[in-house]
Amino acid sequence: MTDANSSASPLDSLKRYVPLAVWAVVILVILAIPLKIISYGYLPGDDTLRHAAKAVSGKTWPEILVLNDTYKIDHEFGWNLLLEKIYQRENCSAESLAVFSVVAMFILAGWSALPWLKRPEAWLATLTLATLVAAVCGRMMLGRPFLVTFAVLLTLLLLWQKHGAAPPKTWMLLLATALFALGTFVHGVWYLWALLLGSFFLAGQFRWAISLGFCWAIGVFTGSALTGHPFEYPLQAFKLALLAVGAHATTRTMATELQPFDGNILAVVILGGLLVLRQLAKLNAVPLTKNPAFWLACICWVLGFKVARFWDDWGWPALMVLMTVDLQALLQARFAPDSFKRLGLTLGLAAAMFLCVTSDAHSRWSQTLSDRYLTADNPGLNGWMPDKGGIFYTADMTLFYQTFFKNPRGDWRYMLGFEPAWMPKEDFDVYHSVLWNLGEVKAYDPWIKKMQPADRLVIRGGRGTSPGIPQLEWNYSGAGIWVGRTPRVPPPGTPPPTIPATVPR
Numbered sequence: 001m002t003d004a005n006s007s008a009s010p011l012d013s014l015k016r017y018v019p020l021a022v023w024a025v026v027i028l029v030i031l032a033i034p035l036k037i038i039s040y041g042y043l044p045g046d047d048t049l050r051h052a053a054k055a056v057s058g059k060t061w062p063e064i065l066v067l068n069d070t071y072k073i074d075h076e077f078g079w080n081l082l083l084e085k086i087y088q089r090e091n092c093s094a095e096s097l098a099v100f101s102v103v104a105m106f107i108l109a110g111w112s113a114l115p116w117l118k119r120p121e122a123w124l125a126t127l128t129l130a131t132l133v134a135a136v137c138g139r140m141m142l143g144r145p146f147l148v149t150f151a152v153l154l155t156l157l158l159l160w161q162k163h164g165a166a167p168p169k170t171w172m173l174l175l176a177t178a179l180f181a182l183g184t185f186v187h188g189v190w191y192l193w194a195l196l197l198g199s200f201f202l203a204g205q206f207r208w209a210i211s212l213g214f215c216w217a218i219g220v221f222t223g224s225a226l227t228g229h230p231f232e233y234p235l236q237a238f239k240l241a242l243l244a245v246g247a248h249a250t251t252r253t254m255a256t257e258l259q260p261f262d263g264n265i266l267a268v269v270i271l272g273g274l275l276v277l278r279q280l281a282k283l284n285a286v287p288l289t290k291n292p293a294f295w296l297a298c299i300c301w302v303l304g305f306k307v308a309r310f311w312d313d314w315g316w317p318a319l320m321v322l323m324t325v326d327l328q329a330l331l332q333a334r335f336a337p338d339s340f341k342r343l344g345l346t347l348g349l350a351a352a353m354f355l356c357v358t359s360d361a362h363s364r365w366s367q368t369l370s371d372r373y374l375t376a377d378n379p380g381l382n383g384w385m386p387d388k389g390g391i392f393y394t395a396d397m398t399l400f401y402q403t404f405f406k407n408p409r410g411d412w413r414y415m416l417g418f419e420p421a422w423m424p425k426e427d428f429d430v431y432h433s434v435l436w437n438l439g440e441v442k443a444y445d446p447w448i449k450k451m452q453p454a455d456r457l458v459i460r461g462g463r464g465t466s467p468g469i470p471q472l473e474w475n476y477s478g479a480g481i482w483v484g485r486t487p488r489v490p491p492p493g494t495p496p497p498t499i500p501a502t503v504p505r
Contacts, residue, residue, distance in 0.1 A: 015338035022346045026120040029350040030110035034103040036358045037141060042365040043098050045398060048143035049405035050418055051076070052097035055083035056408040064404070065417040066391060068424050070239050077227040078185035079145035094408055101143035109140045112151035113324065116158035121346040122327035126320050128353040133266045136316055137357045138364070145187040150317055152179045156196065157293045157321045160208060164286075168211045176212055180219025185227065188237040190220045195314055199296035203289070240422060245307060247421035247428060253435040255397070255419070261308035267301065267319055274326050283329045293321040372479035373406040374399075374458070384475045384483045386412035390454030393447050395434040399458050399481070412454070415447070441469050448472065457484040 043049065057064065061074060074080055083097050090096075113123050130136035140147060156176060163172065184190045193216050200209035224233040244258060251259045278285055288294040300315030335342040360366050376385045386392050388411040394400065400414050415423065420431050426446070433443040439459075447457060448471050459467045459482050466474040472484035 011340070015340070018338045018340065018343050021343055023114075023120055025343075025346050025350050026114065026124055027111070029124070029354050031107060033110075033137070033354060033357050034106040034141060036354070037365050038099055038103060040360055040365040041369045042102070042141070043095070043368050044102065044142045044144075045368065045371075046142070046144075046401050047418055048098050048101050049094075049401045051080060051083055051101065051144070052094040053404045053408035054080055055087040055097055056094045058084075058409075061417075064413060065422075066413050066415050066424060066427065067417075067422055068243075070236065070243060071422045073227065073229050073233050073236055075188045075237060075240060076145045076186060077188070077233070078182075078223075079148070079187065082186075094405055098143065098405075102141055103143075105143045105145075105147040106137075106140050109147045109151050109154075112154050113158055113321075116155070116162050117324065117328060119328045119331045121342070121349055122324050122331055124346070124349040124353050125327050126323045128349065128356055129270070129323065130316065130320055131353075131357055133270065134264060134316065136320070139312060146189075146313055148186045149183050149189065149192075150313060152183045153196065153314065153317045154321065155179060156212070157296070157318060158324075160200075160205070160292060161286075161321065161325050164205065164208065167207050173211055173215055176215040177219045177222070180216050181223040181226070182219075184220050184223025184234070188233065189241070190223070190234050191238055191241070192314065193220075195296060195299055195310075196292070199292040199294075199299060199318075202295040202299075203292045205290070205292060208292075240419075243421040244419055248432065250436070253420075253432055257309050257312065258307050260306060261304045261311055264301070264304070264311060267297075267311075267316070270319065270323065271297070274322060277326060277330065281330050281333065283326060283333070285326055285329055288322075291322065293318040293325075297322065371402065372481070374403050374477055374481065374483070375406045376410055381475075381477060381483075383488075384456070384477065384485065386410070386456045387454035388412070390452065390456065391415055392456055392458065393444075393451065394458040395431050395439075395444075396458070396460055399460070403458075441467055444469065451486055453486050453488075455485070458482070459484070 054061070054064065061067065061071065083101070086092070086100065087097060110127070114120050117123060127137060131138070140150075156179065159172060159175070163169075168176075180190075180193065183193070197209055197213050197216065200206075200212060220234060221230060224230045227233045229236075245254075248254050275288075277283065296318035297315050300310040300318065304311030304315060331342070331345075335345070358365075374381060374385065385407070390412040392400070392403065392412055392414045394414075394416055397416060397418070397420070400416050400418070404410070404414060415427055416431060417423075420428055423431065430443065430446045434440070437443045441459075444457065444459075448469060451457065451472075457469075457472060460480045461467050461482050466476070467482050467484065469484060471486075473487050475483045477483050
């Protein structure tokens with residue numbers, strides 16, 4: 001009699017390793033993506049730069065920016081504290097901290113969904129599709145603390161997807177409380193978690209909604225207490241949000257991500273596609289109307305017509321949860337856990353995602369290599385950077401990010417920082433007038449009149465023509481940047497100034 005095992009294929013003995021191989025592929029490709037992108041020389045152009053520079057500076061925001069009376073406590077207290085501790089321990093550069101931020105935040109967001117899945121390849125498919133439709137992975141490469149909120153949101157929604165058929169257990173409530181505390185401590189938008197609670201109520205998940213409500217209250221207080229300001233911190237965060245969206249007469253002068261979105265119709269198409277998939281594949285899935293992720297996506301899609309970040313930061317993660325759960329159900333129905341076809345599919349998805357996200361199409365990852373910066377140690381800019389105690393005036397937020405990043409220990413403050421509405425009211429009015437009048441130089445008059453010899457006004461313009469403000473003397477500093485200061489009387493025999501060389505990163 002022939003042994004039953006003798007007819008088995010030699011490959012059959014390897015099948016037991018397929019699930020492990022799938023997990024390894026998913027984990028490694030999410031790790032490899034930010035490392036590849038960073039190898040291009042990529043750095044984000046906004047908040048990651050100022051977080052890294054703040055850690056190196058050793059200063060508080062009121063020592064860096066000219067702020068109104070509302071802003072007193074660091075709005076992202078926990079994140080800036082972490083970077084400061086890393087800097088103090090490693091004595092690294094601001095650029096190293098920025099690289100750490102980008103890589104760590106992408107991995108955190110990318111891995112946060114995995115513990116709640118049986119088929120992690122479904123998450124790869126979701127990330128790839130979301131990137132093709134809305135460059136979601138590009139947003140995950142920004143290295144900013146909102147990605148902690150992103151990861152917490154994914155975790156809570158997927159926790160319900162996996163265990164929501166039963167009332168929440170003690171460990172789930174403890175986990176939720178800890179996550180709310182972490183989100184509050186690192187990224188101060190505690191009030192927006194009301195969107196998640198509302199989605200649970202609309203889905204009819206009342207026990208979960210009430211339980212999470214208690215976790216939210218305790219978590220917000222705990223996270224705020226960790227800052228040393230248990231009541232002032234959350235109150236200030238709410239006031240700052242009202243200022244950011246309420247100070248502008250028109251959305252045109254707001255930061256881009258605070259402006260309305262255009263509806264992102266492809267996201268609606270994806271939701272419709274999920275409905276078709278459920279019918280054709282006869283998936284055993286929770287009805288959408290009883291799923292909190294569905295309601296959160298709907299709420300944030302509507303609110304996106306007011307502020308795009310509702311959709312970008314809250315709606316997309318909810319839609320991605322719906323996509324992942326349905327794709328996981330489809331994969332479970334079509335592929336055995338130890339199937340080589342499953343491994344082949346995972347390898348194909350990993351390759352597609354890696355190439356899709358890391359492709360440097362249109363220099364999207366390497367374009368920052370050509371950025372030019374104003375630096376205090378550039379001999380050609382001697383006398384043209386603000387003097388000690390001076391103020392760096394500009395209506396261009398990018399100039400703040402780049403200049404602070406390269407001069408974290410500069411002995412001056414910036415009039416415009418990372419949110420214009422947090423400037424003093426009279427200075428915000430000047431900034432608003434500049435943007436409202438599309439850069440008209442006369443709008444700068446109130447700043448010019450109060451400029452001191454230590455101050456500088458920095459404007460982007462053409463190489464050949466100065467900004468046309470005769471009250472100041474000007475120096476072309478490269479890359480379309482003009483630096484103005486109050487007139488100096490040069491000593492007799494002083495040669496005329498030369499155009500300095502630009503300084504690459």
